[in-house]
Amino acid sequence: MERKEDEDANAPGASERSSRATRGPCRERLGAFLRRNLVVILTVSGVLLGVVLGMALRSARLSRTHVSYLAFPGEMLLRMLKMLILPLVVCSLVSGAASLDARSLGRLGGIALSYFLATTLVASTIGVALAFAVRPGVGAGALNGPAPALEGMGARKETADSFLDLARNLFPANLVAAAFRTYTTDYKMVAVGNLSNGTVTYQKVPKGVETDGMNILGLVLFAIVFGVALRKLGTEGEELIRFFSSFNEATMVLVSWVMWYVPVGITFLVASKIVEMEDVLLLVTSLGKYIFASILGHVIHGGIILPLIYFGFTRKNPFSFLSGLIAPFTTAFATCSSSATLPSMMKCVEENNGVDKRISRFILPIGATVNMDGAAIFQCVAAVFIAQLNDVQLNAGQIFTILVTATASSVGAAGIPAGGIITIAIILEAIGLPTNDLSLMLAVDWIVDRTTTVVNVEGDALGAGILHHLSQKDLGKRQGVLVGELTEVWAEPTADALAEKEETLSLVTREKLDVVTAAGGSDEKEDEFF
Known part of the structure; x- marks a missing residue:
């Protein structure tokens, strides 16, 4: 039996078949790598x-x-x-x-x-x-x-105004405009002082403007x-x-x-x-x-x-x-x-x-x-x-x-x-x-x-x-907590009730519910983060 195996191994073409068999998986792996990347x-x-x-x-x-x-x-x-x-x-x-x-x-x-x-x-x-x-x-x-x-610098912007603009942009006055406009502070020079005697000074006053750019x-x-x-x-x-x-x-x-x-x-x-x-x-x-x-x-x-x-x-x-x-x-x-x-x-x-x-x-x-x-x-x-x-x-x-x-x-x-x-x-x-x-x-x-x-x-x-x-x-630490909460909310749920609930629940809630259904309402597993 051993002699027969040795003869098969030494037979003409055996090494070629072996190399083809080796090349096959390599080509498949290479092809999978190229498709994936x-x-x-x-x-x-x-x-x-x-x-x-x-x-x-x-x-x-x-x-x-x-x-x-x-x-x-x-x-x-x-x-x-x-x-x-x-x-x-x-x-x-x-x-x-x-x-x-x-x-x-x-x-x-x-x-x-x-x-x-x-x-x-x-x-x-x-x-x-x-x-x-x-x-x-x-x-x-x-x-x-x-x-x-x-280009685009304009007047020198005060540091305080820069941070105030940051806070203002957190709460856009117009949500639609926020999709393509953002708030920024510009300045205008306002004449102040005694205008009658010719003593005029100018003061830089901040004013809000809308500039191009998504907020x-x-x-x-x-x-x-x-x-x-x-x-x-x-x-x-x-x-x-x-x-x-x-x-x-x-x-x-x-x-x-x-x-x-x-x-x-x-x-x-x-x-x-x-x-x-x-x-x-x-x-x-x-x-x-x-x-x-x-x-x-x-x-x-x-x-x-x-x-x-x-x-x-x-x-x-x-x-x-x-x-x-x-x-x-x-x-x-x-x-x-x-x-x-x-x-x-x-x-x-x-x-x-x-x-x-x-x-x-x-x-x-x-x-x-x-x-x-x-x-x-x-x-x-x-x-x-x-x-x-x-x-x-x-x-x-x-x-x-x-x-x-x-x-x-x-x-x-x-x-x-x-x-x-x-x-x-x-x-x-x-x-x-x-x-x-x-x-x-x-x-x-x-x-x-x-x-x-x-x-x-x-x-x-x-x-x-x-x-x-x-x-x-954190999921490992709090395993089963949400399942317990769900069991309290849907005590003894029937299959029809679960199906009806599944129609109206969000993605996350459905994930929780699927686990409860799979576990018969008692398994200590859940598929949520916290």
């Missing part, structure tokens, strides 16, 4: 192709008109992503807030805000420390000359409160909760379709930016230390600090978690917009990393609005850079002011390209530095803003992963 591969390839295309077209010296034509496919991508932001933020937050009870919502929101503020404060500290270590403004006095005015803060707060209110209505609010949940699911389907266009749009976005670059060597030579300090801060915070925080809470490999987010990171790098990256981030966090939808769709929109770790780093580096540029020695009080102001003002930073540049003005005003040097930041913002956005969205994603882990951990 096709969008990621195409997106990364789009960035590389955009670099090659942009470098090839630089020698053609295209006019501004031709560059705008080149950027058109990328512009269409940004318009698609921005189109999805409003329904995604509002519907996901309404359904997410309605799916959690008040105690769970309060605990979840408290942990999220604590995480956001703590990581942003750490990021600000890293930015200040690196700026003093690298000293990017020392020896760059040649840059401190007449500079073009910073994300106001929409986020309204959506959360509205979702809680719908939950309080009980069965009367279930129809509307189901409407927002369905709307949200339909929006995610649209996101999955747009994701297939992302590689094309990114290719032309990157190519057009490279063609627009003027003398990159001159910029890197003059502002190289500023760029180095900012990007090094992003690498330290995004590559070391945030993964360590994730590991400390979850005891899981953070880089395995981040490996499922290559597509949104690539989108963030190409678009420089946290808000535009939100749709793809939400999809990948749920599908690739298994984060519960009720966590991701509640936390990620808030994080895209208030969590700006990358922005805090480069804002602190920029503030110290401008101080060194003007030979201003910062004292301990001013350094503390930079840390606190950068942490607080990053909450109001717009999740759009170059959104953090305007926010730096708040920090400079707080420590008494001139804002005219901000035009230097704009010259290299297109470089720094890419790593800034990647770190911003990485912090949001890891925060969602931490909250998912903590909610699962």
Whole structure:
């Protein structure tokens, strides 16, 4: 028998059949990997192709008109992503807030805000420390000359008015207008004094104006409160909760379709930016230390600090978690917009990393609005850079002011390209530095803003992963509590009664009810977070 097996093994063609059998599973695994990661591969390839295309077209010296034509496919991508932001933020937050009870919502929101503020404060500290270590403004006095005015700055805005605007935008006077307009303070000069004897002085008086741009803060707060209110209505609010949940699911389907266009749009976005670059060597030579300090801060915070925080809470490999987010990171790098990256981030966090939808769709929109770790780093580096540029020695009080102001003002930073540049003005005003040097930041913002956005969205994603882990951990501690509550509410439910209840209950309530039905109303298991 053994001799027969040896003969079969030594028979002609046996080794070939064995190699084919080995190649079969390998091909299947390779095919499955390519199908699973096709969008990621195409997106990364789009960035590389955009670099090659942009470098090839630089020698053609295209006019501004031709560059705008080149950027058109990328512009269409940004318009698609921005189109999805409003329904995604509002519907996901309404359904997410309605799916959690008040105690769970309060605990979840408290942990999220604590995480956001703590990581942003750490990021600000890293930015200040690196700026003093690298000293990017020392020896760059040649840059401190007449500079073009910073477009869109207007009158110098008082620090107090900046924070008052933040509070005002939390409560928009017109909810419809908040979808495309935001409140900001402008100033007008009013004549005061004794006009009869010619003694006239002028006083700067603040006045409110509406500017273009979605008021994300106001929409986020309204959506959360509205979702809680719908939950309080009980069965009367279930129809509307189901409407927002369905709307949200339909929006995610649209996101999955747009994701297939992302590689094309990114290719032309990157190519057009490279063609627009003027003398990159001159910029890197003059502002190289500023760029180095900012990007090094992003690498330290995004590559070391945030993964360590994730590991400390979850005891899981953070880089395995981040490996499922290559597509949104690539989108963030190409678009420089946290808000535009939100749709793809939400999809990948749920599908690739298994984060519960009720966590991701509640936390990620808030994080895209208030969590700006990358922005805090480069804002602190920029503030110290401008101080060194003007030979201003910062004292301990001013350094503390930079840390606190950068942490607080990053909450109001717009999740759009170059959104953090305007926010730096708040920090400079707080420590008494001139804002005219901000035009230097704009010259290299297109470089720094890419790593800034990647770190911003990485912090949001890891925060969602931490909250998912903590909610699962809390589930183990309070196992069976909600089942007991449900048993009290629906004592001895009949099959018909359960079927009738299931028709009118929300997604979360139905999940609880399914567990009770499966367990016969007595098993100590449930499928809710808290």
